[in-house]
Amino acid sequence: MPERQDLLESIALTTADYRAGDLPTPTAQHVDRWVCQFGAEVQLPLLRELDHVIRQTYFSRAKVKCYFGRQITLAEISGNDPCDYWSSTNFLNIQQHGHSQAEILKLFGEALRTLCGLDINQCGADGGDFIYLDDVLFTGRRIFTDLSAWLADAAPNQGKVLVLVLAAHRLGEWQIAQRLQDCAIAAGKNIEFDFWAVLRIENRMIYRAASEVLWPAAIPGDAALQAYMAEEQQFPFAPRPPGGRLEHPIFSSEGGRQLLERELLLAGMRIRSFCQTPSRALRPLGFSPFGLGFGSLIVTYRNCPNNVPLALWWGDPEAGPNHPFSKWYPLLPRITYEQHLGPNDLEF
Known part of the structure; x- marks a missing residue:
């Protein structure tokens, strides 16, 4: 079986119980539809890194119950x-x-x-x-x-x-x-x-070399991104020194991590551009009051937090063709509090 198909099926299997009962069970076709929104040349390496990461950071219902048993x-x-x-x-x-x-x-x-x-x-x-x-x-x-x-x-x-x-x-x-x-x-x-x-x-500024959230070590030369970062005067972005030693093996390698950071950052900027007047908290790497976004990669079977990069959860395939949500297909569609609050409400 080709590597791409293996990765698509692996990601679908890892997230198999995501919002079970609310959403259809994830399939390889679902993951493929999501990744096809990225450039053809980065799709396979992006799938490789995401497959590694999500196996470390996704909490299935069975895993949660097992962890609670240990805590008890x-x-x-x-x-x-x-x-x-x-x-x-x-x-x-x-x-x-x-x-x-x-x-x-x-x-x-x-x-x-x-x-x-x-x-x-x-x-x-x-x-x-x-x-x-x-x-x-x-x-x-x-x-x-x-x-x-x-x-x-x-x-x-x-x-x-x-x-x-x-x-x-x-x-x-x-x-x-x-x-x-x-x-x-x-x-x-x-x-x-x-x-x-x-x-x-780990996500403290002083320990950013060992951070375990998405914290870019390098900023792509994208004009819209550069202009967006220039607007941040109070808390200017401080890049992550590459190669830091992490406590948990969340990323497969520094190279894999940087690819994931770059592609999700640029996709998040695209998503922001779909909104006429995006909330200041709507940042490409996840909701946050400052910086490029929170950058967390933790997802549970219950929901995908909005502190996770926009490219993973933003959008709605059932939205009308003129709605901003129709312009991006989410891998992990999230639900807001009771699905009654607006999609830009903070959930910390």
Whole structure:
């Protein structure tokens, strides 16, 4: 079987349960339709790198449940008697926007019932730790919104909160930990916060050489891109020094990474050009208040975050021919909060 077909089928298989029940199961033809929007000369190397990356960064439902099972029995969290620990744990269901927490709680509950025979809805006791579950921490804004409101209202005067996620981006985790501690102090409460993640993604400026998000080492000589970057005065772009040592093997090689960064960046610029007045947060490598975009590559079976490059999720094949969404075919069509908010609403 030709390499191209192998790669198309591999990417489709990796993402087979993406939004299962909402969308048709991904096929090689679906992946091919997406990649054909790129130049013919880059399609095969782009597929090679994407196939490698997405196998590292895609969280299927089975993988999520497996990871939760490991966390449940992790001695650093639950001690020597995990079932006793979890039976007294208070699970928070306080997310103000979206459904990710409710769905993750359900999945965690399945793992908890399998391993300990516990009903997650019956867990909780005075003096037990509090658990805030979610899928991915990007900037941490959503987690801060939920927990700061809880601190001001329902939180006890003393306790411990464990924030447990599948993946956390290090800058957001560091910022949110500081802000939540300050918020607890301001509320006059002695609350300790602890963060746990299966995968921690480096994205801090000072460590950009080892960054694990898309952070271009070189900028293509594209006039529209150069003009776009010149508009950014407050936070001018700082390229990534190439060849840094990464903690996780997200990319196959420096060359493969640079190709992926370049092609998704240029495709994101094309997508921005489809919009008459694009939001400032709509950046080619994903929603962000500054730079070329957030650049995350983390996707779960539930949804593709808008912090991921536009070229992976933007567009709608069912949009009318005059609508901007009709001009790009998405690999991972995303759903916004309840599919009721506009496509440019931030989801951090």
